[in-house]
Amino acid sequence: MAKNTDTRFELYYWPLIPGRGEFPRLVLEEAGADYVDVGRLSRDEGGGVEAIVAMLDGADDAQLPYAPPILRDGELVLAQSAAICHYLGLQLGLVPEDETSRWAALQIQLTVADLVDETHDTHHPIAVSLYYEDQQAESAKRASAFLESRMPKFLGYFELVLERAGGAWMLGDAFSYVDLSVFHVLEGLAYAFPNAFAAFDRRIPRLLELRGRVTERPRVAGYLASTRRLPFNEHGIFRRYPELDRP
Amino acid sequence: MAKNTDTRFELYYWPLIPGRGEFPRLVLEEAGADYVDVGRLSRDEGGGVEAIVAMLDGADDAQLPYAPPILRDGELVLAQSAAICHYLGLQLGLVPEDETSRWAALQIQLTVADLVDETHDTHHPIAVSLYYEDQQAESAKRASAFLESRMPKFLGYFELVLERAGGAWMLGDAFSYVDLSVFHVLEGLAYAFPNAFAAFDRRIPRLLELRGRVTERPRVAGYLASTRRLPFNEHGIFRRYPELDRP
Numbered sequence: 001m002a003k004n005t006d007t008r009f010e011l012y013y014w015p016l017i018p019g020r021g022e023f024p025r026l027v028l029e030e031a032g033a034d035y036v037d038v039g040r041l042s043r044d045e046g047g048g049v050e051a052i053v054a055m056l057d058g059a060d061d062a063q064l065p066y067a068p069p070i071l072r073d074g075e076l077v078l079a080q081s082a083a084i085c086h087y088l089g090l091q092l093g094l095v096p097e098d099e100t101s102r103w104a105a106l107q108i109q110l111t112v113a114d115l116v117d118e119t120h121d122t123h124h125p126i127a128v129s130l131y132y133e134d135q136q137a138e139s140a141k142r143a144s145a146f147l148e149s150r151m152p153k154f155l156g157y158f159e160l161v162l163e164r165a166g167g168a169w170m171l172g173d174a175f176s177y178v179d180l181s182v183f184h185v186l187e188g189l190a191y192a193f194p195n196a197f198a199a200f201d202r203r204i205p206r207l208l209e210l211r212g213r214v215t216e217r218p219r220v221a222g223y224l225a226s227t228r229r230l231p232f233n234e235h236g237i238f239r240r241y242p243e244l245d246r247p
Numbered sequence: 248m249a250k251n252t253d254t255r256f257e258l259y260y261w262p263l264i265p266g267r268g269e270f271p272r273l274v275l276e277e278a279g280a281d282y283v284d285v286g287r288l289s290r291d292e293g294g295g296v297e298a299i300v301a302m303l304d305g306a307d308d309a310q311l312p313y314a315p316p317i318l319r320d321g322e323l324v325l326a327q328s329a330a331i332c333h334y335l336g337l338q339l340g341l342v343p344e345d346e347t348s349r350w351a352a353l354q355i356q357l358t359v360a361d362l363v364d365e366t367h368d369t370h371h372p373i374a375v376s377l378y379y380e381d382q383q384a385e386s387a388k389r390a391s392a393f394l395e396s397r398m399p400k401f402l403g404y405f406e407l408v409l410e411r412a413g414g415a416w417m418l419g420d421a422f423s424y425v426d427l428s429v430f431h432v433l434e435g436l437a438y439a440f441p442n443a444f445a446a447f448d449r450r451i452p453r454l455l456e457l458r459g460r461v462t463e464r465p466r467v468a469g470y471l472a473s474t475r476r477l478p479f480n481e482h483g484i485f486r487r488y489p490e491l492d493r494p
Contacts, residue, residue: 063351064411066358066404078350080357087350103325103334104310110327110357111313117364125372126385127392138373138385145374157313164311 009035009088010072012052017236018184018229020116021069024084026180029223031092037228039068082109089177096174105178108161108170112181115154119188120237122146122244132234132241143244147196151189152203158182159204168213182207183214188238195246256282256335257319259299264483265431265476267363268316271331273427276470278339284475286315329356336424343421352425355408355417359428362401366436367484369393369491379481379488390491394443398436402451405429409453415460429454430461435485442493 009028013021021039028035041047055077058064065079071087078084086106089095095105125142126135158170167173170182186207190197201208214220223229232238256275260268268286275282288294302324305311312326318334325331333353336342342352372389373382405417414420417429433454437444448455461467470476479485 058411063347063354064404064408065354066361066401076347076350078354080354083350083353083357086353100310100323103323103330106330106333107310107312107325107327110330114313114364117361121368121372125368126388127396129392129396135388138388141373141382141385145376149374149376154313157311161311164305 007074009033010038011035012055012070012072013037013039013068014052015039015048016230016233018188018232018238019069019236020081022184022230023081023112023181024069024071024088025228026184026220026223027085027088027092027094027177029228030177030180030217030219031088031094032219033088033092082106082113085109085177085181094175094177094180096171096176101171101174101176104171105176108158108178109181111154111157112178112185115151115185116188116237118146118150118154119185119192122192123239123241132239136243139241139244143193147193147246151193151196152200155186155189155200155204155207159207162206162210169210179210179214180220183211183220186211188232191232192238192240193245194240199246254321256280257285258282259302259317259319260284260286260315261299262286262295263477263480265435265479265485266316266483267328269431269477270328270359270428271316271318271335272475273431273467273470274332274335274339274341274424276475277424277427277464277466278335278341279466280335280339329353329360332356332424332428341422341424341427343418343423348418348421348423351418352423355405355425356428358401358404359425359432362398362432363435363484365393365397365401366432366439369439370486370488379486383490386488386491390440394440394493398440398443399447399450402433402436402447402454406451406454409457416457426457426461427467430458430467433458435479438479439485439487440492441487446493 011021011024011028013019038047038051043050052068055070056065063077065077067079069081069084070077070079071084078087086109089105095102122143123132123139124135125138132139162170165172169175170178215224258268258271258275260266285294285298290297299315302317303312310324312324314326316328316331317324317326318331325334333356336352342349369390370379370386371382372385379386409417412419416422417425462471481487
């Protein structure tokens with residue numbers, strides 16, 4: 001599908017958290033793409049939560065999204081963060097040309113998404129409709145199992161993929177959107193579980209190097225220093241609740 | 248990527264449960280594809296759990312998978328059920344030609360995968376490393392929230408997508424791999440939560456019709472009547488624990 005060059009990308013995501021919207025946002029930023037972060041515009045500018053809700057209602061009969069993040073590119077409306085990142089990677093040259101690498105990218109991205117889901121459930125193991133405080137005892141159990149076995153399994157896998165790729169990036173020598181997502185999930189885990197992450201990080205030296213390399217990319221560095229980058233907080237996926245971290 | 252016509256597809260998945268392997272298996276069956284269900288071969292035939300473990304070790308330096316299901320198509324090794332279904336849909340003509348429909352297919356498939364994950368967590372809300380019996384109290388809470396709000400939200404969304412598509416199938420007039428996955432998740436939910444599903448199903452008349460239409464497709468019907476179709480059981484994703492269902 002040719003890029004709709006006469007339109008800007010529109011990203012729809014909740015305005016107060018990085019959340020799952022941060023994965024496509026990082027791709028747009030690294031590419032220097034022309035985009036509008038609609039949720040962060042004011043209501044008068046046609047943005048805010050109202051604009052997101054209108055997209056979820058599919059008022060204009062475009063493909064109906066289930067949840068944010070949602071990307072609009074001309075006539076195309078696309079939800080699901082991994083699908084959006086893959087689409088943007090193809091549109092913006094942030095995934096290699098060969099088909100094998102492209103399928104590898106999607107596979108890794110979906111595994112990142114699984115890790116994100118499991119991270120979210122450390123503070124919401126029972127119901128997204130309840131507050132953390134209403135499921136805190138169960139969260140302690142789930143977070144313990146997550147830090148004991150799940151985080152090490154996922155990160156150990158990503159470390160091994162990077163090692164086998166034999167280059168600086170997850171797909172080898174070619175930088176791709178996947179590296180941005182791996183970077184962000186490392187940032188998020190280090191934020192949410194500083195003690196557990198620090199105790200583990202000697203086992204993922206290559207991933208830590210990748211994380212550093214991503215922050216040195218000029219556009220990423222500029223973005224991270226800007227107000228467009230929303231800080232992590234206790235309303236998103238990666239929440240710092242000391243009682244869920246290792247002592 | 249051209250189909251490697253000199254090789255058969257190889258599907259790697261645990262031999263005793265339908266699990267996430269059932270989603271690509273249904274695509275292969277509907278297409279009448281030449282495939283080997285490696286996990287269900289005997290060890291002497293090069294199959295079984297040993298063959299799956301060897302793939303997870305990535306012994307031949309192919310793209311390293313995180314978890315089954317895994318598809319091998321010649322040199323390509325691909326994990327993640329949604330990515331495999333999308334790949335097979337493209338290879339086997341089970342997704343429309345136009346790019347908009349293809350992105351819509353991937354988006355819906357990823358939302359099916361999210362519903363599958365949440366269904367799984369109704370019996371494993373704390374840790375996959377624990378037995379259900381060791382997290383039964385938490386499961387009762389999570390299943391209650393799932394049946395109260397999550398299952399209705401997901402299925403209501405799929406019903407609305409189908410309604411707006413304006414045809415017999417999730418993408419409209421064109422049958423696609425997505426319809427097979429929606430069929431299977433409906434089968435699974437009806438198996439796991441017969442009371443809750445029966446109480447809800449009047450709200451999803453179009454999905455129930457789609458479910459019936461899928462079972463009438465000749466290859467699907469032949470497959471469902473065969474021993475290749477593994478029955479649901481209490482080791483997989485969709486488990487019938489009466490105490491988690493509505494009374």
